[in-house]
Amino acid sequence: MTDAIIVFDIDGTLMDHRASADEGLDNFLRLIGAEPTALLHDTWHRAEQEHFMTWREGKVTFAEQRRRRMADLLEALVKPVSDTAQLDQLFGAYLVEYKRAWRAYPDVSSCLEELRKRGFELAVLSNGDDQQQNLKLERIGVREYFACVLTADSLGVAKPHREAFDAAVEALGTAGSELTYVGDDFELDVLAARTAGWRAFHLDRSGTRCVRGCIRSLNELPALLCR
Template identity: 40%
Template sequence: MRAVLFDLDNTLFDHLTSARGGLDTFVRNFGVELTPELARSWTEIEQVNYDRFLSGELTFQQQRRERLRQFLPLSGIPNANDATVLDDMFDVYLRSYEHAWTAFPDAVPTLQRLRGSGTRVGVVTNGSHEQQAKKIHRIGIEPLLDLFCSSEQMGHAKPARSAFILPCEKMGLSPSHVLYVGDNFRVDIEGARTAGLQAIHLDREGADQPKTLRSLTDLIPLL
């Protein structure tokens, strides 16, 4: 194994915790208490509209507006159809979300050990290149990466084969010499295996299945 590539959100970067922290601050600005039901609705709405962005149906900014259009009526916060108003409201959430950005505790130690063993390390992620780059810098993993590729930069989103093949080509490695680690089985694992990479699923909830990690620290003994 010559290199290990990682997904970013919910693999190295704790998106769910960061998003819930940002959402809690956001709704409290409007006098609303964040309930488990609201948090779950936000996550579901986010995923649906983010997938629409990845498919090219919406721009990155449009998917943000759609998320608010669908979420605000559920929260009791007055809705708005004006794009400028929605953008301003999302900026309030975004500042809170960014303030809550955090890496999983096992992210930095795992990357350090891989680099220390001579293994090349990279991130291949779907999403806005600018935002994903900011996350990588803010959570402290930027100096530990040999490669960073986003779907926006490549023009291909996971699980497309090209989203995995292009990073391997950039490193000058055959896909069979590269391992991919991610939390989304369909997008990350099936996509990587279809492209010829080896892949290991990360399930922090503790699913006990072959080739499944509960923590990134479990990866080192396997390699």
């Protein structure tokens, strides 16, 4: 691969994970006879953050963090389940609804197309399961833009660990100083990438955190990269 590679996060950057998760949860809850509430949404998102981080740190398997998330939701519904097979089955039912709700942000395709026209190579570095993250890119219609898709699953280490970025450098075949990372999580994506010697932009769609290298839309990116 050549120099000047722009590397993207997926969830919260290219794909609207939060909206997809909310819609998927609502549909799943109705399937099991429960009414969606703000409390259940808060419980689900807190469980995701807690248990996904535990997986990211290598303390549990990817399947186990899913089971723990589902177990927390069922506790909140006062329908506790501890059986592994049943938890897997229930999470599978949620996953069907979550996948149906996958969507790209409106600014994604135009940004990627413009970067490609300007001669940049594009890649992905994402936490998560390799198969699922590739499927997300395909379903939201942007997989064709990326010459390389790297995940915590395929690399064996997750962001924000320095080793994840170093492994990406090796896989992409260029120096970290020639790589630019774009992500929505300031600590997990931006600070971690900069610590590894990369250039990084923080995609803050909400506009709540004004820091160096902050953009509010991906459509701002091509002009900034060409300065």
